[in-house]
Amino acid sequence: MSTPVLADDPSTGSEVAAMLTRRRRRGGELLFRTALQLCLLIAFASLVALLAWVLIKGWPRLDARLWQNMPTGLISRLDTAGVQSALTGTLWVISLTAAICLPIGILSAIYLEEYADNTRWYNRVLELNIQNLAGVPSIIFGILGLGIVARAFGFGFSVKTAAIVLSLLVLPVVIIATREAIRAVPQSIRQASYALGATKWQTVSRQVLPAAVPGIATGAILALSRAIGEAAPLLVLGAVTFITFNPTSLDDRYSTLPIQIYTFIGRPQEEYTQLAAAAIVLLLGIVLVMNSIAIVLRNRFERRR
Amino acid sequence: MTTSTDRIGGPAAGGTLRRGRRRPVEALVKGLLVLAALVSVATTVGIVVALVNPTVGFFGEVGIVEFLTGTKWTPTFAQRSYGVLPLVVATLMVTVIALSLAVPLGLGSAIYLSEYAAPRSRRVLKPILELLAGVPTVVYGFVALFALNPLLRQIWPGEQQPAFQNLLVAGIAMGIMIVPTVASVAEDAMSAVPRGLREAAYALASSRMQVSVRVVVPAAMSGIVAAIVLGISRAIGETMIVTIAGGLVSDSIVWNPIEGAATMTAFIASISSGDIPVGSLDYNSVFAVGSLLFLITFALNALSIRLVRRFREVYE
Amino acid sequence: MSPYQPQDPLVNVPASSQEVIQMTSATAERPVRISAPEAVLEPSAARPEPIVELDDVNVYYGQYHAVRHTSMQIQKNRITAMIGPSGCGKSSILRAINRMNDLIPGARVTGSITYRGQDVYARDVDPIEVRRRIGMVFQKPNPFPKSIYDNVAYGPRINGMRVADMDDLVEEALVGAALWDEVKDKLKSSALALSGGQQQRLCIARTIAVRPDVILMDEPCSALDPIATGKIEELMRNLAQTYTIVIVTHNMQQAARVSDYTAFFTAEVDADGERYGRLVEFAETQQIFTDPADPRTADYISGRFG
Numbered sequence: 001m002s003t004p005v006l007a008d009d010p011s012t013g014s015e016v017a018a019m020l021t022r023r024r025r026r027g028g029e030l031l032f033r034t035a036l037q038l039c040l041l042i043a044f045a046s047l048v049a050l051l052a053w054v055l056i057k058g059w060p061r062l063d064a065r066l067w068q069n070m071p072t073g074l075i076s077r078l079d080t081a082g083v084q085s086a087l088t089g090t091l092w093v094i095s096l097t098a099a100i101c102l103p104i105g106i107l108s109a110i111y112l113e114e115y116a117d118n119t120r121w122y123n124r125v126l127e128l129n130i131q132n133l134a135g136v137p138s139i140i141f142g143i144l145g146l147g148i149v150a151r152a153f154g155f156g157f158s159v160k161t162a163a164i165v166l167s168l169l170v171l172p173v174v175i176i177a178t179r180e181a182i183r184a185v186p187q188s189i190r191q192a193s194y195a196l197g198a199t200k201w202q203t204v205s206r207q208v209l210p211a212a213v214p215g216i217a218t219g220a221i222l223a224l225s226r227a228i229g230e231a232a233p234l235l236v237l238g239a240v241t242f243i244t245f246n247p248t249s250l251d252d253r254y255s256t257l258p259i260q261i262y263t264f265i266g267r268p269q270e271e272y273t274q275l276a277a278a279a280i281v282l283l284l285g286i287v288l289v290m291n292s293i294a295i296v297l298r299n300r301f302e303r304r305r
Numbered sequence: 306m307t308t309s310t311d312r313i314g315g316p317a318a319g320g321t322l323r324r325g326r327r328r329p330v331e332a333l334v335k336g337l338l339v340l341a342a343l344v345s346v347a348t349t350v351g352i353v354v355a356l357v358n359p360t361v362g363f364f365g366e367v368g369i370v371e372f373l374t375g376t377k378w379t380p381t382f383a384q385r386s387y388g389v390l391p392l393v394v395a396t397l398m399v400t401v402i403a404l405s406l407a408v409p410l411g412l413g414s415a416i417y418l419s420e421y422a423a424p425r426s427r428r429v430l431k432p433i434l435e436l437l438a439g440v441p442t443v444v445y446g447f448v449a450l451f452a453l454n455p456l457l458r459q460i461w462p463g464e465q466q467p468a469f470q471n472l473l474v475a476g477i478a479m480g481i482m483i484v485p486t487v488a489s490v491a492e493d494a495m496s497a498v499p500r501g502l503r504e505a506a507y508a509l510a511s512s513r514m515q516v517s518v519r520v521v522v523p524a525a526m527s528g529i530v531a532a533i534v535l536g537i538s539r540a541i542g543e544t545m546i547v548t549i550a551g552g553l554v555s556d557s558i559v560w561n562p563i564e565g566a567a568t569m570t571a572f573i574a575s576i577s578s579g580d581i582p583v584g585s586l587d588y589n590s591v592f593a594v595g596s597l598l599f600l601i602t603f604a605l606n607a608l609s610i611r612l613v614r615r616f617r618e619v620y621e
Numbered sequence: 622m623s624p625y626q627p628q629d630p631l632v633n634v635p636a637s638s639q640e641v642i643q644m645t646s647a648t649a650e651r652p653v654r655i656s657a658p659e660a661v662l663e664p665s666a667a668r669p670e671p672i673v674e675l676d677d678v679n680v681y682y683g684q685y686h687a688v689r690h691t692s693m694q695i696q697k698n699r700i701t702a703m704i705g706p707s708g709c710g711k712s713s714i715l716r717a718i719n720r721m722n723d724l725i726p727g728a729r730v731t732g733s734i735t736y737r738g739q740d741v742y743a744r745d746v747d748p749i750e751v752r753r754r755i756g757m758v759f760q761k762p763n764p765f766p767k768s769i770y771d772n773v774a775y776g777p778r779i780n781g782m783r784v785a786d787m788d789d790l791v792e793e794a795l796v797g798a799a800l801w802d803e804v805k806d807k808l809k810s811s812a813l814a815l816s817g818g819q820q821q822r823l824c825i826a827r828t829i830a831v832r833p834d835v836i837l838m839d840e841p842c843s844a845l846d847p848i849a850t851g852k853i854e855e856l857m858r859n860l861a862q863t864y865t866i867v868i869v870t871h872n873m874q875q876a877a878r879v880s881d882y883t884a885f886f887t888a889e890v891d892a893d894g895e896r897y898g899r900l901v902e903f904a905e906t907q908q909i910f911t912d913p914a915d916p917r918t919a920d921y922i923s924g925r926f927g
Contacts, residue, residue: 016736016737016738016739017739017743019750019754020736020739020741020743020746020747020750020751020754021743021745021746021747021750022747022750
């Protein structure tokens with residue numbers, strides 16, 4: 001027999017009061033909430049601790065030597081070592097990467113959002129393909145670079161190869177972010193433009209794209225910041241040899257900051273560990289600043305909508 | 306054809322309605338856009354082509370069965386063996402360790418942010434979380450090797466100490482790395498649950514815990530599943546943490562997490578960053594393992610898409 | 622333990638309820654509790670008895686003094702309607718009664734709201750317990766994305782009601798919401814597949830499954846078509862025999878058709894130019910619609926504004 005809670009018809013005030021103030025299952029509630037807070041706390045605390053430790057470790061080496069000097073393999077010269085070649089290498093590689101992946105990514109996104117009829121099978125395959133590429137491990141892109149770009153195209157282990165590989169790696173990020181930015185532009189703007197006799201391209205280039213710029217910028221910054229921090233594909237592309245010069249052309253060999261850090265990690269001496277930590281702080285500084293800008297940009301853009 | 310657009314104020318009587326000068330530009334533009342979109346297709350094709358040739362070459366010398374079921378990877382020993390299971394098992398172990406950390410912490414944080422936190426705190430905490438998701442993985446590898454492992458060895462009870470490089474510390478570092486991703490995607494999914502459902506539950510005298518667990522989480526399940534699968538995907542494909550801190554041993558299957566072992570990605574990274582003659586068996590083996598990795602992540606991605614679609618149907 | 626029964630006498634049990642009694646008696650082994658009690662029919666010289674009393678209630682959202690100085694009494698087993706133009710505080714007052722306003726950050730209630738004599742906002746009162754006894758149906762039907770069965774069973778399950786036979790309880794609730802016939806063969810199918818009117822009745826079934834005392838309805842028919850609306854209005858009259866109903870509605874005719882008492886709210890502008898809502902007049906529906914005391918009420922009723 002079910003037992004209705006109101007089985008005894010309450011007629012006295014005190015009975016009602018008793019019922020309303022009865023707090024059941026209070027303990028479980030508190031436990032649950034505390035457990036959740038703990039999850040958040042642990043997540044944040046471990047990340048912060050991690051960063052703090054790196055900062056402390058690298059502190060003695062955080063000075064102008066980092067960007068003024070070249071790295072060295074000689075222990076006797078460790079005192080004056082820096083990561084200049086890695087910094088310039090990163091600059092060269094990322095500039096070329098941006099020049100490649102941003103136009104291609106944005107144009108692809110425009111095609112998918114404005115021009116492609118997504119009832120057609122080939123457009124759906126295109127979309128699925130991009131989704132798949134977003135999940136492929138970065139090292140596989142290194143293999144792609146090794147087999148095709150470096151060997152078959154003959155570009156070798158150069159800045160060009162690195163840039164192409166990284167572009168392909170972050171292309172899905174640019175495409176997906178740009179698509180969302182384009183999608184967020186209200187249909188009414190497009191319709192107004194068409195109603196005035198504009199062609200599709202005129203509408204896109206003069207109305208849709210300008211309106212989507214903040215979102216596209218967010219995607220671009222996130223993609224490039226990701227590219228800056230990538231090491232795995234470049235490992236496969238032979239970037240691990242010690243580079244002590246700055247690149248002067250796209251065909252030159254190169255090093256990047258994450259690769260240089262990896263190289264330092266491979267050395268047993270404590271000084272190298274410190275250098276690695278300092279270089280990490282530098283890398284983190286760059287990446288976190290870029291990501292902050294992207295996130296602030298996106299939040300402001302979303303709020304304005 | 307007269308251009309009627311020159312006259313202001315009057316009806317466009319002079320011109321025809323035929324598609325005029327702007328058409329070629331349009332066609333050109335569309336062609337350019339299609340070309341751009343085809344780059345992504347070319348990428349996939351390129352990956353497949355880059356993988357296929359050497360893989361086929363590899364399997365010319367080593368049988369597929371031996372590859373897939375062999376339990377030793379010993380290219381340098383007298384008795385050469387190319388079984389990939391040690392690498393696969395190591396990958397799985399690291400993934401399991403990482404996710405058993407990342408999923409509870411990530412989901413717990415997401416539920417807290419979405420259902421319990423004050424709007425003001427959420428506005429601050431969520432972007433910080435997203436920010437922390439952008440930390441390069443080489444940093445985690447560094448911390449795992451030089452900070453986490455010594456710590457682990459200090460507190461580890463018992464006879465056997467964790468090795469200099471081991472799967473456990475790599476898994477822990479990887480878990481911490483994945484938490485922001487899982488939390489962020491799951492929180493997005495939960496925030497998207499319509500307010501009306503929560504109101505209905507509260508009106509039925511639910512407590513906040515009941516609303517979170519019995520209404521919001523089930524309603525957001527497709528996004529939560531997507532978050533978890535994303536986490537798995539990242540764990541399997543991660544290279545730097547396992548290369549630096551996970552170990553490079555591959556000659557036999559390692560079941561003990563405090564020992565070091567090479568995952569598929571660590572193997573590829575370590576072999577290919579060394580000096581190996583092109584076309585040799587060892588060179589080809591990198592591509593064979595790469596093919597396996599690619600297939601696994603491809604299957605995972607397909608699964609994730611299907612799961613997300615299935616849960617979404619139920620909800621809507 | 623006697624089943625919960627209203628203490629007031631019944632008024633002409635409508636034919637549809639008779640059918641309901643027969644149907645459920647056939648399926649249940651025990652006396653029906655939800656749709657019609659076994660009380661003896663008596664003439665309706667009703668002894669109205671207040672079950673919820675509002676005294677000088679004000680609702681604030683942060684600094685904004687949204688609703689001012691509202692006092693009224695909700696009579697047991699009657700339908701009380703709250704009417705008035707948009708933005709005059711009806712929903713705010715309604716949500717204050719079962720403490721749903723607690724969910725809005727910055728919302729505050731002063732004055733007293735008592736349920737059976739007990740101040741609902743007293744310091745040690747648990748809002749969850751309040752909502753157990755004062756349920757709510759919303760404007761837009763909001764069934765959970767679960768099966769029909771699980772929707773109805775949700776309330777009893779989370780309230781730890783020990784139910785020997787959940788199937789029977791679900792059936793009772795659906796019968797009481799006049800939905801049983803339409804869904805009895807598809808209890809396991811998704812609630813989202815039902816039409817708007819059916820979904821709203823499901824929400825009502827869900828609410829009565831926890832056996833509340835009072836049911837608050839915030840414009841329950843405004844998202845529905847006229848036929849569905851009619852069904853729900855009829856349902857309301859039946860439900861009033863067991864529960865007390867308070868309904869906010871934009872539809873004057875609905876208030877006139879369905880309610881026993883009517884409260885008329887309006888929006889005014891105070892000395893600082895701030896807009897707020899207040900209760901203008903509260904009386905038996907008959908009175909309000911034929912001979913209202915306040916001229917503003919008369920204006921609204923006759924359509925001169927709002």
